[in-house]
Amino acid sequence: MAGVKRRGAAHGNGRRAAGELEAGVLAALWAAGEPLTAAQVNEQLPGDLAYTTVLTILSRLYDKGVLTRHREGRGYAYAPVEDEATHTAERMRSLLDRGPDRAAVLSRFVSELSAQDERLLHRLLAEQGRLASDHASPLA
Template sequence: MSEQGNPGRRAPGELEGEVLAALWAIGKPVGVGTVREHVAGDPAYTTVLTILSRLHDKGLVTRERAGRGYLYAPVRDEAGHAAAGMRNLLEHGKDRAAVLARFVAELPAEDEKLLEQLLRGHAED
């Protein structure tokens, strides 16, 4: 059955994002059960465990042994994760200048001003 035909089914990668969001919200290393409690839709324990294992394999979360299980924590905060994704997209574009120009051109005015301020701040360091 297609995803459009099953409204309860998440899009690919959506549960990974929800699990990361739960870890960011919790703010400390936690076990699978705690993560599961913070994810909408009551996913199965084994589903959350699988997602955490995939995130660990991708280098997005750390895990440390705690008894018979693990405690998981995100490698980066939410802003760092978003920045890494943006950097990855930029690095895989064929024309960096065109990608950056398009990105800046499509920013709302207030974000463009913020970006200018941030760039000036780094230039002064």
Template sequence: MTDRDSGGSAPAPRSRRGQGELEARVLAVLRTAPAPVPVAWVQERVGGGLAYTTVITILTRLHAKGAVTRERAGRSFVWTAVADEAGLAALRMRKVLDAEADREAVLASFVTALSPNDERLLRELLGEEGEAGRGRPEEGGD
């Protein structure tokens, strides 16, 4: 008798990983690299039995987001992390904001939904940047 025959049901499917979880794992591994590394190096260290093609896909997505860089090494690429997990989250937030027509409404809604501690932290961060002067010119301003 097989497992299916004993209970009449198939084994429970494996739960899917959370959005961005694999990207965060790959990025964390890549940040430990001593120099630009090939996909196989990342695959070996990320664990979880990920396929080589899955790791390439994740690295390509991270590259499109600006979280990693790549350079030619023969017929393939070697990869380097340029963002940490916080930077990756910030890139995702920026992408969402850039996709909306009414940036002011999105930002206002975001800020009003913050916890009091997060709001205080954001105000402190904005106050520090305002006092030090912006390190980059305002978008759309002269």
């Protein structure tokens, strides 16, 4: 299927979007479970990225507060500030906060859940409800 541009694929000039590279770098760090240098991250990423590209992405993520770093040799080793679930939940909440119609967004989201995810969501909401009622003030 030559000439067909797929969503999430490299741009026509062979370059990937910065967000796609950031997601790949974060995924590599989460999978490692320990701080990695730019060279180690580069080894974990598919394709043939330049070391300097990976270093730029790591620096941007560090500047955004998404990564921590500590000195290792002449460079740094990087680690995510948050685990993957926390990071994803914060992104979802941020998108929800930016939308003009919260109810419509939540309604659409819930309507597109699989039956298994819907059951899980019901269970989680019930657990949160119990926790909230257990911690409610008797004076409230």
